[in-house]
Amino acid sequence: MLATSHAFKANAHDALHDRVLQRALLNLKSGFQDKRAQTVARLPEWEALRERGREIKNHTLAHLDFYLEAYAAKVEAQGGVVHWARTGADMRDIVLEICRSVGARTVTKGKSMIAEEVALNEFLEEKGIAPIETDLGEYIIQLRHEPPSHIIAPAVHLTKEQVADSFREHHTMLDAARSLVEPRELLDEARAELREKFLAADVGITGANFLVAETGSSIIVTNEGNGDLTQLLPRIHIVLASLEKIVPTLEDATSILRLLARSATGQEFSAYTTISTGPKRPGDRDGPEQYHVVLLDNGRSNMVGTEFQDMLRCIRCGACMNHCPVYSAVGGHAYGWVYPGPMGAVLTPTLVGIEEAGHLPNASTFCGRCEAVCPMKIPLPKMMRHWRERQFERHLTPNAARYGLAVWGFFARRPALYHLAARAGAWLLGTLGRRRGRFASLPLASGWTNTRDMPAPQGATFHALWAARRRAPGR
């Protein structure tokens, strides 16, 4: 996917004026925020569990090489194959090679953000292999040729009317007069369409929510059961995962599973939690003949040991974006790449470069709600600030901001001079604004005054008045 993160401001402008999008985004509060709050309130050990999740991931990241090697050895011992992909291109080539080895024409796909990150669908299509998304949200946006706008709810930017329109456009064999009003009707239609595709697919590709070093297993969670059909029915199962999905033990995975669904959808547990351990064994009634795991680095190992390491604790629940006032205002597409919201504001610059994604860590008020709801206690605002520091060091901060800061800094470091300048400013603005008490327009502040008034200062500074009070008799 070609990044448009550099155009964040223009993207955001369009999003703010897109009335259908704005209607769809209204669902975030009732659909995600309220449900999460209710489930979390029912779990007394929530804070202890968050701390446990943080510890598990911190421990794993401190011994990442050890656990990855242990995991790979376990997978291979059980008849699976582990492939190491340094870059997205490596991952695409590995997947293509596996598909071609069995002459695959169609592959079914469970939901995978890693597949989005490496733009796998476009690549497979170019090579003559048809990828079929089986997660309902992913299926919808694949029909519409759109990227996901959310990491767990890829079609959250759409209304159900838009989905019905897309289904009528693509499912032309069905009765044109059928009802597609209720979400259930949309779901049933997609399910019927997908059923044959599941049976016909040569290869099934899924992501992974966890890789377990102890058992060599991969774990996925879904609410539709599509992941199970994707990985059980075809002859070949390919798991796509990034390095940081590894956890030491099954018990660790289940601890974090308790955090995941609650944070994501407000469920205590997802409808399906599926553990895959290797290919079909002699005597097994079903399962794939081949089991491949493709492990993606794509710059993540470079984050280890840096101020961005904590980001590798992320379990992709989406709580940060569900609670972000900026995401709620502009939606996910405005961020211009695969990962939106606060987690994307930290991760995207790592993956596509801060030159491309410079807006993302800046488009935050540092309100801190993302960190407050993050099940893995990732200090997201702090890491966005780290990106701003890197931008400043590398002179990527806009010149106007740099000069403004330099002038302000000159005064802020000289208190006596600062107080004189503040007095002059307060007097000037206080005098000019005295009649109305506010300004409807101000030079250099049009961004503010275009849509809101600027209250006028009272006219004298506190420090001037305080000095006068101290000089006054009787004190």
Add this chain to the structure above:
Amino acid sequence: MAPIEKTAPRHRVALFVTCLVDLYRPSIGFAAVKLLEDAGCQVEVPSGQTCCGQPAYNSGAKGLTKEIARQVIESFRGYDYVVVPSGSCGGMIRAHYPELFADDPDWLPRAQALAARTYELVSFLHDVLGVTELEARWSGGPITYHDSCSGLRELGVRDQPRALLRSIGATITELPSSEVCCGFGGTFCVKYPEISDRMVGDKVANIEQTGAALLLAGDLGCLLNMAGKLKRQGSRTQARHVAELLAGELGAPAIGESALRESGS
């Protein structure tokens, strides 16, 4: 805990005025002084202060931020407490100064010492001084309260202002989504004005929904933003800093209103 006896040794409290209160609304600073003095504190205002450094810190200018932070640490040495009428600036000193000097063995202990003595005004009155009653009385109709982000999430300021407001007779109509950011965000409102405006638009719609005649908050930045939007929309809802009401210092016109007329509406 009872209010501090006037005969007890008085706390020497340094007021960190904040650059916005200094420039825009000194009446908040004087309300803070009154509240602290009424609670038995000896209030001083170190003249070496300008700003806490947040504009530089949040712009990524770490070097400049450190210079300003060292200046603050120096100026506020030797007081029993440092009190700030802002959760945002209070959070900067309490939560971020120690982070800023994490790798500096000379300044880290000094930053930590200052952080440990620094409090947001209302939580200082309530939690440290144990103030439960105030002289002021409010009978001006229902008010509503916005929880500014840094105060709420970095310093845990939420129940204290509500408790003190109730003690002066105020009825609080809770603001829907009071914990959601108003869209000010320091330089954010200048860098991304359209998104900022959308956020403050949502906030103001919630404020209007309460029907309260007066909006209170503990941070002047948020208040300038919300009052500016309320005024632009022709709302009659007034905006003030919570300290003004708690101190009973209501002589100054509400934020964004004229000194020459009673009401800006």
